[in-house]
Amino acid sequence: MSAATETHGHAGHGHDAHHDEGFIKKYLWSTDHKMIGFQYLFTGILMAVIGGFTVYAFRMQQAFPGTHIPGFGRVTATDYNALVTTHGSVMVFWVAMPVLIAALGNYLIPLMIGCDDMVFPRLNRLSYQIFLLSSVVLVASFFVEGGAFGGAWTSYPPLSAKAEYSLTGTGSSLWLTAVALEFAAFLMGGINFVTTVMNSRAPGMRMFDVPMVVWMIVIASILFMASVGPLVAGAIMLLFDQQLGTGFFDPAKGGDPILWQHLFWFFGHPEVYVVLLPAMGIVAEIITVFSRKKLFGYKTVLYTAIGTGVLSFFVWAHHQFVAGIDPRMANVFSVTTLLISIPVAEMIFVYIGTLYGGSVKLNTPMLWALSFIAEFLLGGVTGIFLGASGADVYFHDTYFVVAHFHYTFFPIAFIGAFAAITYWFPKMFGREMNDTWGKVHFWGTIIPFNGIFIPLFLLGARGDHRRIYDYRHFPDLMKAGMQDLRVFATVCLLVLLAFQVVFLVNLFYSLVRGKKASANPWNANTLEWAAPSPPPHGNFPEGLPNCYRGPYEYSHPDRAEDFWPQHVKGA
Amino acid sequence: MMRPIATTRSATGIPTGKLAVWWLIASEIVIFGGVLGGYIMHRLGHPDWAHQAIHTNTWAGAFNTFVLLTSSLAAVLAHQAAEHGDGKKAAKMLYLTVVGGLVFLVVKSFEWSHEIHAGYTITSNTFWSFYYTAAGIHGIHVIVGMIIMLFIAADAAKGKELQRVENVGLYWHFVDIVWIFLFPLLYIAK
Numbered sequence: 001m002s003a004a005t006e007t008h009g010h011a012g013h014g015h016d017a018h019h020d021e022g023f024i025k026k027y028l029w030s031t032d033h034k035m036i037g038f039q040y041l042f043t044g045i046l047m048a049v050i051g052g053f054t055v056y057a058f059r060m061q062q063a064f065p066g067t068h069i070p071g072f073g074r075v076t077a078t079d080y081n082a083l084v085t086t087h088g089s090v091m092v093f094w095v096a097m098p099v100l101i102a103a104l105g106n107y108l109i110p111l112m113i114g115c116d117d118m119v120f121p122r123l124n125r126l127s128y129q130i131f132l133l134s135s136v137v138l139v140a141s142f143f144v145e146g147g148a149f150g151g152a153w154t155s156y157p158p159l160s161a162k163a164e165y166s167l168t169g170t171g172s173s174l175w176l177t178a179v180a181l182e183f184a185a186f187l188m189g190g191i192n193f194v195t196t197v198m199n200s201r202a203p204g205m206r207m208f209d210v211p212m213v214v215w216m217i218v219i220a221s222i223l224f225m226a227s228v229g230p231l232v233a234g235a236i237m238l239l240f241d242q243q244l245g246t247g248f249f250d251p252a253k254g255g256d257p258i259l260w261q262h263l264f265w266f267f268g269h270p271e272v273y274v275v276l277l278p279a280m281g282i283v284a285e286i287i288t289v290f291s292r293k294k295l296f297g298y299k300t301v302l303y304t305a306i307g308t309g310v311l312s313f314f315v316w317a318h319h320q321f322v323a324g325i326d327p328r329m330a331n332v333f334s335v336t337t338l339l340i341s342i343p344v345a346e347m348i349f350v351y352i353g354t355l356y357g358g359s360v361k362l363n364t365p366m367l368w369a370l371s372f373i374a375e376f377l378l379g380g381v382t383g384i385f386l387g388a389s390g391a392d393v394y395f396h397d398t399y400f401v402v403a404h405f406h407y408t409f410f411p412i413a414f415i416g417a418f419a420a421i422t423y424w425f426p427k428m429f430g431r432e433m434n435d436t437w438g439k440v441h442f443w444g445t446i447i448p449f450n451g452i453f454i455p456l457f458l459l460g461a462r463g464d465h466r467r468i469y470d471y472r473h474f475p476d477l478m479k480a481g482m483q484d485l486r487v488f489a490t491v492c493l494l495v496l497l498a499f500q501v502v503f504l505v506n507l508f509y510s511l512v513r514g515k516k517a518s519a520n521p522w523n524a525n526t527l528e529w530a531a532p533s534p535p536p537h538g539n540f541p542e543g544l545p546n547c548y549r550g551p552y553e554y555s556h557p558d559r560a561e562d563f564w565p566q567h568v569k570g571a
Numbered sequence: 572m573m574r575p576i577a578t579t580r581s582a583t584g585i586p587t588g589k590l591a592v593w594w595l596i597a598s599e600i601v602i603f604g605g606v607l608g609g610y611i612m613h614r615l616g617h618p619d620w621a622h623q624a625i626h627t628n629t630w631a632g633a634f635n636t637f638v639l640l641t642s643s644l645a646a647v648l649a650h651q652a653a654e655h656g657d658g659k660k661a662a663k664m665l666y667l668t669v670v671g672g673l674v675f676l677v678v679k680s681f682e683w684s685h686e687i688h689a690g691y692t693i694t695s696n697t698f699w700s701f702y703y704t705a706a707g708i709h710g711i712h713v714i715v716g717m718i719i720m721l722f723i724a725a726d727a728a729k730g731k732e733l734q735r736v737e738n739v740g741l742y743w744h745f746v747d748i749v750w751i752f753l754f755p756l757l758y759i760a761k
Contacts, residue, residue: 115575116577117577119577240693251698259609455687
């Protein structure tokens with residue numbers, strides 16, 4: 001279709017949007033990709049509050065065991081298991097996934113590739129509705145008999161398969177159902193993202209003109225689609241074990257509990273990269289804009305991202321070094337695991353190369369982007385200890401693992417999301433967020449974050465086991481200062497949680513009262529900044545843009561302005 | 572709802588609907604891959620499952636394989652008719668495909684009720700757990716495919732959305748191919 005007819009067709013579309021839509025049609029039953037993105041975003045923020053509350057309750061139990069915890073009461077052993085499980089599942093499946101992939105993917109993809117919507121808008125709406133249903137099922141599981149599922153977010157059988165072990169029969173089945181529904185939702189979303197980017201790019205946008213964050217979301221969606229299948233199958237089998245009494249994972253009936261670990265981690269490890277890559281993409285967008293430089297090595301980042309994705313399918317058994325795996329096989333997985341740090345390090349080098357010699361502007365989104373690089377690096381480096389099977393035998397199931405995992409996932413799920421929200425907020429809502437309060441929130445998050453997890457590394461190195469409800473029963477783990485470290489980490493957590501209020505107030509205040517934002521407040525190149533802030537239904541009221549160049553043409557020597565938007569024609 | 576312009580673009584040259592079906596199939600392959608991979612690993616470790624597998628009805632399975640393959644032929648003919656713009660014939664062929672799926676399910680239900688009466692239920696042994704689970708997931712795919720096909724056939728009969736005939740055909744062939752894997756693994760391997 002030629003650009004002229006597109007413009008014409010679009011004008012009609014834009015006119016359509018002026019009709020007053022009802023509240024339900026506009027906010028709840030919308031097929032507009034931006035509204036669906038917001039639905040995912042705010043559901044994700046709401047779930048993050050649940051995830052934050054659960055960590056508050058169980059960290060308080062660790063620091064002050066057996067006491068009455070304000071806002072929760074006394075934490076029983078069953079509560080403790082449910083809290084830990086809920087924290088893990090919610091933060092991975094109901095915060096990181098919906099915010100980084102679904103919310104940003106939905107919001108950004110059509111805008112950044114210069115078209116008016118996803119290719120399957122109704123499938124998109126259905127995907128959110130199924131996701132919402134999955135959240136409702138998960139929250140409902142808190143209130144059934146026996147309480148929420150308490151078998152850890154990895155849900156290993158036999159603990160998860162038998163109600164007499166986990167003590168949460170109904171809760172386990174509801175948890176599994178919720179996870180399965182969520183996977184169905186993200187499969188629909190993923191197919192939509194990939195086909196949209198493949199087919200509906202602006203005229204003139206070639207493969208290497210696609211902004212990095214879009215590439216990353218597409219690669220992540222493909223990784224998700226290619227890895228989640230075995231876990232879907234495993235979830236059905238586990239549900240049958242729970243409800244029908246089959247024995248897929250029960251050795252007494254001829255099954256094997258290790259099979260679950262294979263099925264789970266075949267998905268579970270690529271899942272890390274499913275959420276990492278979008279965060280990496282967000283960082284690429286932000287550091288190019290705020291150092292006014294071209295991305296140093298666009299193709300390098302792209303190829304290393306693909307390389308990371310491919311390698312991530314061959315590392316899963318590093319979660320099973322103590323599960324009776326053949327040591328020769330463990331060596332193979334040690335090697336693949338250590339190999340994967342090469343492409344990730346490559347990306348970080350590229351980002352540092354982009355910063356080098358740039359005119360760096362340290363505003364809130366940039367601070368988040370830079371801290372992502374620094375903190376994720378620590379997460380990656382500590383992973384080397386765990387990837388080496390010999391060291392892992394010692395560290396396995398200690399707080400060292402917990403700290404390592406959080407040094408990767410917190411930067412991904414929260415630092416990445418804060419970077420994205422503060423960067424795209426003017427586009428999303430047509431108003432600016434307060435930069436000073438943004439910085440207060442930044443320092444109030446980053447400092448206590450390190451304060452929580454550095455002590456956990458130290459505890460883990462001293463053999464602190466991660467699944468203990470009350471350390472007073474384990475004198476070996478109460479030696480010299482260990483409890484003090486736990487208390488210190490918990491106090492830091494309280495500070496971190498308190499500073500999130502600053503963010504929420506800034507977010508909601510700016511939504512209503514923030515300074516009106518212009519269409520392109522950061523002088524950025526990518527196509528979403530060619531649309532008005534906020535973009536109307538149909539995105540580009542003056543006709544869909546064409547694309548003339550790559551996304552990172554900053555400080556071009558032949559131009560007076562230091563940016564060169566993708567949709568601007570000619571030299 | 573007005574159709575977004577996004578749906579009319581095709582940078583790859585492949586129609587968007589078809590592209591989506593291919594991605595759907597890609598994600599389904601790994602779902603069945605998980606079940607069958609798990610089954611094969613178990614089967615290799617349990618030669619004794621052969622004593623269970625002899626109780627499956629190989630002839631019924633073979634007949635069902637024949638039925639599904641034939642229904643796939645009808646799906647191809649429907650695609651051919653749709654290519655020529657003959658919506659009525661495409662619809663007729665799609666209905667024939669649905670009949671094939673129906674026969675498959677009827678044979679399957681006779682088989683299952685026979686086996687359950689003989690005492691081989693989903694909880695008898697891990698072989699039977701896999702047998703019912705794998706074939707059950709496949710059966711759900713057959714049913715879903717039939718329902719979608721009925722909708723598409725109704726449209727095609729009016730000459731609308733003919734490109735969808737090929738897309739549902741792709742999905743049906745995939746379901747067919749999954750059965751080609753299930754049949755030897757569950758019935759023939761003794």
